[in-house]
Amino acid sequence: MAQETRVLLEKLGTPDLLTVKGYRAAGGYQSLEKALKEMTPERIIEEVKKSSLQGRGGAAFPTGMKWSFIPKNSPKPVYLCCNADESEPGTCKDRVIIDENPHLLIEGMLISCFAIGSHMGYIYIRGEFHRGAQILMMAIEEARREGLIGKNILGSGFDCELEVYRGAGAYICGEETGLLTSLEGQKGYPRNKPPFPAISGLYNSPTIINNVETLAAVPSIIERGGDWFKSMGSEKSTGTKLLCLSGHVNKPGVYEVVLGQMTLREFIMDFGGGIPGGRKIKGVIPGGSSMPVMRDEDLDVKLTYEDIHAAGSSLGSGAIIVMDETVDMVEMCLLLAHFYEHESCGQCTPCREGTRWFVQVVDAILKGEGHPGDCDLLLDICRSEFTSICPLWVAAVWPVRAFVTKFREEFEEKIRNGKYGKKDQPAAMAMAG
Amino acid sequence: MSQTDVQTVTLTIDGKEVTVPKGTTLIEAARQGGVFVPHYCYDPDLSIVASCRLCLVEIEKVPKLQPSCSTPAADGQVVFTQSEKVLDARKMQMEFLLVQHPLDCPVCDQGGECKLQEYSRNHGYDDTRFRFKRRTFAKPDIGPFIDLERNRCILCSRCVRFLDEKGGNAELAVINRGNRSFIGTFQEKPLRGDFTGNITDLCPVGALTSKVTRFRVRVWELKDAPSVCTMCSVGCNVNLQHRNRTHEILRITPRLNSDVNHRWLCDMGRFGFDQFNSAERRRAPEIRENGEWRETGWAEAIGEVVKRLKAVRESHGGAAAAGLIGPRQSNEALFLFQQFMREIVGTQNIDHRTEHEIKANDDGFLTSLALGAVNRPLEEARRADVIALVGSDLPNELPILRLQMREHSRAGKKILLAYNRPTRMDKECGVFRYHPGGDAAFLAAVLHAVVKEKGGASDDVNALLGQAGRDDALKIAQIDEAKAAGFAQALVAAERPVLMLGEDAFAGPRGVEAVRLAAAILDTLGARHDGALALSLLPTPVNARGAADVGCYPHRGPGYEPVGAPGRNTTEILRGCIDGSIQALVLFNTNLLEEYPDREFAQKALQAVPTLIVADAFKYETGDMAHVFLPLSAYSEEDGTYTNFGGRVQRAQRALPQLDGTLAAYQLLLALGERWGAGWRQIRTPRIFEFIAQAVKQYAGLSWDTLGGQGVTVPAPPDEAFSGAAPAPDAPLASLNGSPGGDYPYRLVRGRRLFDRAGEKRFAPPLVDRSEPCAAEIHPGDAKELGLSDGDSITIRGEKGSAPLTVKISSNTRPGCVTVLGHYDGVPLNALAAEETPWVNIQR
Numbered sequence A: 001m002a003q004e005t006r007v008l009l010e011k012l013g014t015p016d017l018l019t020v021k022g023y024r025a026a027g028g029y030q031s032l033e034k035a036l037k038e039m040t041p042e043r044i045i046e047e048v049k050k051s052s053l054q055g056r057g058g059a060a061f062p063t064g065m066k067w068s069f070i071p072k073n074s075p076k077p078v079y080l081c082c083n084a085d086e087s088e089p090g091t092c093k094d095r096v097i098i099d100e101n102p103h104l105l106i107e108g109m110l111i112s113c114f115a116i117g118s119h120m121g122y123i124y125i126r127g128e129f130h131r132g133a134q135i136l137m138m139a140i141e142e143a144r145r146e147g148l149i150g151k152n153i154l155g156s157g158f159d160c161e162l163e164v165y166r167g168a169g170a171y172i173c174g175e176e177t178g179l180l181t182s183l184e185g186q187k188g189y190p191r192n193k194p195p196f197p198a199i200s201g202l203y204n205s206p207t208i209i210n211n212v213e214t215l216a217a218v219p220s221i222i223e224r225g226g227d228w229f230k231s232m233g234s235e236k237s238t239g240t241k242l243l244c245l246s247g248h249v250n251k252p253g254v255y256e257v258v259l260g261q262m263t264l265r266e267f268i269m270d271f272g273g274g275i276p277g278g279r280k281i282k283g284v285i286p287g288g289s290s291m292p293v294m295r296d297e298d299l300d301v302k303l304t305y306e307d308i309h310a311a312g313s314s315l316g317s318g319a320i321i322v323m324d325e326t327v328d329m330v331e332m333c334l335l336l337a338h339f340y341e342h343e344s345c346g347q348c349t350p351c352r353e354g355t356r357w358f359v360q361v362v363d364a365i366l367k368g369e370g371h372p373g374d375c376d377l378l379l380d381i382c383r384s385e386f387t388s389i390c391p392l393w394v395a396a397v398w399p400v401r402a403f404v405t406k407f408r409e410e411f412e413e414k415i416r417n418g419k420y421g422k423k424d425q426p427a428a429m430a431m432a433g
Numbered sequence B: 001m002s003q004t005d006v007q008t009v010t011l012t013i014d015g016k017e018v019t020v021p022k023g024t025t026l027i028e029a030a031r032q033g034g035v036f037v038p039h040y041c042y043d044p045d046l047s048i049v050a051s052c053r054l055c056l057v058e059i060e061k062v063p064k065l066q067p068s069c070s071t072p073a074a075d076g077q078v079v080f081t082q083s084e085k086v087l088d089a090r091k092m093q094m095e096f097l098l099v100q101h102p103l104d105c106p107v108c109d110q111g112g113e114c115k116l117q118e119y120s121r122n123h124g125y126d127d128t129r130f131r132f133k134r135r136t137f138a139k140p141d142i143g144p145f146i147d148l149e150r151n152r153c154i155l156c157s158r159c160v161r162f163l164d165e166k167g168g169n170a171e172l173a174v175i176n177r178g179n180r181s182f183i184g185t186f187q188e189k190p191l192r193g194d195f196t197g198n199i200t201d202l203c204p205v206g207a208l209t210s211k212v213t214r215f216r217v218r219v220w221e222l223k224d225a226p227s228v229c230t231m232c233s234v235g236c237n238v239n240l241q242h243r244n245r246t247h248e249i250l251r252i253t254p255r256l257n258s259d260v261n262h263r264w265l266c267d268m269g270r271f272g273f274d275q276f277n278s279a280e281r282r283r284a285p286e287i288r289e290n291g292e293w294r295e296t297g298w299a300e301a302i303g304e305v306v307k308r309l310k311a312v313r314e315s316h317g318g319a320a321a322a323g324l325i326g327p328r329q330s331n332e333a334l335f336l337f338q339q340f341m342r343e344i345v346g347t348q349n350i351d352h353r354t355e356h357e358i359k360a361n362d363d364g365f366l367t368s369l370a371l372g373a374v375n376r377p378l379e380e381a382r383r384a385d386v387i388a389l390v391g392s393d394l395p396n397e398l399p400i401l402r403l404q405m406r407e408h409s410r411a412g413k414k415i416l417l418a419y420n421r422p423t424r425m426d427k428e429c430g431v432f433r434y435h436p437g438g439d440a441a442f443l444a445a446v447l448h449a450v451v452k453e454k455g456g457a458s459d460d461v462n463a464l465l466g467q468a469g470r471d472d473a474l475k476i477a478q479i480d481e482a483k484a485a486g487f488a489q490a491l492v493a494a495e496r497p498v499l500m501l502g503e504d505a506f507a508g509p510r511g512v513e514a515v516r517l518a519a520a521i522l523d524t525l526g527a528r529h530d531g532a533l534a535l536s537l538l539p540t541p542v543n544a545r546g547a548a549d550v551g552c553y554p555h556r557g558p559g560y561e562p563v564g565a566p567g568r569n570t571t572e573i574l575r576g577c578i579d580g581s582i583q584a585l586v587l588f589n590t591n592l593l594e595e596y597p598d599r600e601f602a603q604k605a606l607q608a609v610p611t612l613i614v615a616d617a618f619k620y621e622t623g624d625m626a627h628v629f630l631p632l633s634a635y636s637e638e639d640g641t642y643t644n645f646g647g648r649v650q651r652a653q654r655a656l657p658q659l660d661g662t663l664a665a666y667q668l669l670l671a672l673g674e675r676w677g678a679g680w681r682q683i684r685t686p687r688i689f690e691f692i693a694q695a696v697k698q699y700a701g702l703s704w705d706t707l708g709g710q711g712v713t714v715p716a717p718p719d720e721a722f723s724g725a726a727p728a729p730d731a732p733l734a735s736l737n738g739s740p741g742g743d744y745p746y747r748l749v750r751g752r753r754l755f756d757r758a759g760e761k762r763f764a765p766p767l768v769d770r771s772e773p774c775a776a777e778i779h780p781g782d783a784k785e786l787g788l789s790d791g792d793s794i795t796i797r798g799e800k801g802s803a804p805l806t807v808k809i810s811s812n813t814r815p816g817c818v819t820v821l822g823h824y825d826g827v828p829l830n831a832l833a834a835e836e837t838p839w840v841n842i843q844r
């Protein structure tokens, strides 16, 4: 039976972990000391590159490479933004780090700031994480008192400030450019890329945005080396990953595992303790609500980024949502469509209009008012997936396309049994709905 | 930057090679290559958001389609705007945009010029696959000018960006999120900006349309007449959109002219056209006999005028006749007016300066010409790095110049604004505040500081400084020395400073002094370019410059040529009416009782003069006093040329035939000359302009045709015109400003308002709707002392009369002052006290 491998969550349970003292007693802030006193920024970036750490926010972009995009000797200040907006349905891993081991994140951010030449780091935290924000603010306050934040950190000559910024409860502010506009005090509208944030981000200055989990992995890489990190997991999925298991399992929760050691099904069954009532699995969303749903017969895939990608879905943020045989897939599809409709910023045409149209069509099908061509209509709307400003529209398209494709029979059945189901229904009457 | 510094890129668009400057966007590169990419959110004058996604194009080796409005052209790029993938994506966006659209084209005012209609014909699906309830929004009332129909909005945000980036006060926003987003104002309050009409041009669909034009016409019934706006002296280029069948001007839209207004208009100019359609316009000449008005035909009216003027000439000589013409007429009318008075009636008693008491014939404006001022505000502002404005409430005087100031300030230019109260552009400027009436004193204080900074000055400047002591200047302007020094330092530090004077400074009682001080400042700074002094005056009446150029002065003829024996100026003419030395007065296009700063004096004069001829489109109170009233056509009904405040001569082509019963001013003047027997006959505008080009040196070589659609800027008048001009009397600063007398302890300050009921504005109902009644603005300290609160009814009384007003407490007014903004019929502010001694008291 597969086991957890705790790296990020290693110190959980040690006493007084929320305080600098407790964290230090458990070995914390040694990586920071090492980074500042023994390493150059270039060396740190090298080490992170060596580790093959991929961004944990969902897009799995190589972190070291992202950092190296920051222009050297920029006349403008460089910023680090920690993305703690964690709003993707199913995802609940960042809050564990924030709530239980805030100094790990702070240490990771300080090292990262040093590496990219930043003296200002922001933590953009979702509005609903009230407690998390307080914990972070208290931890930052204490770290500042202890000389870990501010001027001349640990006597190294390096200055760095950290600040917590609370969002107001919009999923779109987790998208990195939406986060930046929100952080600037504007409405959380994503921006077109290019320019990429590393060139022109916060206040038009070079900016790195990283997920909480990504930054929290940095101290261990500094402590034990990039090679050690890379030695865990598969070729492409290195290190450990926090997985958020939810839905129809007996033991939902956040588990830290080395990828590649088990299949998706093994993970669900071993860590989740099986399905309540011994029911059968109908579908699994493997990476947060935006990722394509997989059918039960596809779950024997190795749990790595690359294998799940090859199976037509994605590990995304690591949120695994399990649906058993009692779930109505049309209803589930509507639930997700609703979420994206509600969260679309409304700036660009396809997403603003498409998310609502999705809801209207799926809702009609569920209510028995679907038309015979509706599944094709939905799939046709999906064709515009890559025409939006930001990937939220893509995130809205993928689940709809996957549910309609993989569970089309359920949709068609509802249409057949509905008001307009009979094949000989005149089109004109159908239009009257 | 030399030619070789400009980096270019070469790319291929739809198989065609295009070379464009680096940084050009694909959509513009395509345009240069003759390829049009449909777009909604993109506008070349606004920031780029790339949100409508209509302009997506395919770029070789780039997996996703890219918005051409935001993607810079790169060397070697191969771009397709018509590939299957592109057309398909475009079709999808069109379908998305239409799913929620109400499709109410038959009742939509945009119908016929709607980009949604146009693009869906060209790029969309034939049929809709959308069968659900369309989203609908509440319809707010956002003021008298603009109609907002949210259900038609495609959320391109052009309107939002315009009002934020150009219009100045970011009044519109996208409210809410996702497909609950809608355009709105804060708490659904009405729009209050000065440039809101431009969003009706920018809106690609029928979501923002002109409330003033709404439901009165379908766009395909409208015809364009290329013209210029005559509501202020910027001279914005416009189309007068009209319908012949009903003889109406129904819409004014901008006509692109990047040297003047670019493609923007202010709301006053755009929405004031109902004055031309007004039922109040007179349609027949009238003669007053024994106190009774009687309508008559033109033959009799013209005969009566000629008879009366001839009689005066015969019995008293030509010098007993006088003529005043408002600076709003075309060059042709102004030219013929002075020609008629000089050549036919035989008098030099001519003036166009009806809004001020004239103290010296060579007033502030003429002094500026004599001192070599360049007087080209629009161009000068474009070239400057520091722009200093003194004595102008620009937003209320010359709106489009104010819009351009905002652009300049956003482009990093420094703007210094010295005025006696806050203005709507303060936040874009370095603000300097002086006491009302202290314009010249402020300039004197700055001159002292500039000379100190530069460490020396010419003898002339030193002589001027001797007359205008520093301490007096600071005291009168009520400004700190450090503040004046700050203004001076900014000028000294500038690479190319320009100075602009508003009417408060150059046309008021101390106008000549103000201009001389301003010129001395620039002289000391060495701010000359091609010999011209970087000084521009900002007159507001539409053709103030033209009236001056064609010689509507008592002492200068066309082209500023001095005349032998000068005639009388406005003030002297009125005095002559009272003392009997003027027997006949001809007024063209001036409501003197409203305009002249001393109503009592003007009224006495008009009552006394035995013959008063008034020609105007509306009768006003001045027309009521006439013996003969002659109804003029509106400017929209005659061809004419106008010279804007920067000396740009522009054509205004007639839109409609003349209103029955009216004559164009120039036709009337020609008819008078003809009837007189002077050999004049009816000729058309282009021919009259030929005469102007012969008579006015700076206009030499111009013709109606060479002016073209965009106009031509004429040079400053030659120095000879001013050689031997008598230098203005030197007024020691100490007398620049009296102080309030015991019975009248407050200073009455008259400020401007773009939207009020002055002149013809009262005949345009939308402008009236937008205006607010005048109030007496009083400083909180004074109000407390007087026991007044907001809304109290008071009487403001001066030596000459009184006016009822309500109190508005505001620290925008300085202690010791009562400020009244704008003009409102029924509140004759020029009837209280003389211009130079504006002292009043406040009574409950």
Ligand SMILES: Cc1cc2nc3c(=O)[nH]c(=O)nc-3n(C[C@H](O)[C@H](O)[C@H](O)COP(=O)(O)O)c2cc1C
Binding pocket: A054, A055, A056, A057, A058, A059, A060, A061, A063, A083, A084, A085, A086, A087, A088, A171, A172, A173, A174, A175, A176, A177, A209, A210, A211, A212, A214, A215, A390, A391, A392, A395
């Ligand atoms: C709609 C949307 C929502 C997102 N929300 C989050 C989020 O809550 N947290 C997060 O870390 N990344 C989120 N992302 C991903 C970020 O845009 C970005 O890729 C990430 O923060 C980069 O960090 P990483 O490289 O460390 O993964 C979201 C992306 C999209 C399109």
Ligand code: SF4
Binding pocket: A172, A189, A190, A343, A344, A345, A346, A347, A348, A349, A351, A352, A388, A389, A390, A391, A392, A393, A394
């Ligand atoms: S894709 Fe959706 S969320 Fe992203 S910018 Fe467009 S409308 Fe906003």
Ligand code: SF4
Binding pocket: B152, B153, B154, B155, B156, B157, B158, B159, B160, B183, B202, B203, B204, B205, B207, B208
């Ligand atoms: S009102 Fe017009 S200009 Fe404004 S966002 Fe809507 S469509 Fe665009």
Ligand code: SF4
Binding pocket: B229, B230, B231, B232, B233, B234, B235, B236, B261, B265, B266, B267, B268, B269, B270, B398, B399, B400, B401
């Ligand atoms: S700025 Fe002056 S000329 Fe231009 S539209 Fe306004 S009133 Fe007319």
Ligand code: FES
Binding pocket: B038, B039, B040, B041, B042, B049, B050, B051, B052, B053, B054, B055, B056, B067, B068, B069, B070
């Ligand atoms: S015009 Fe380019 S996206 Fe709207």
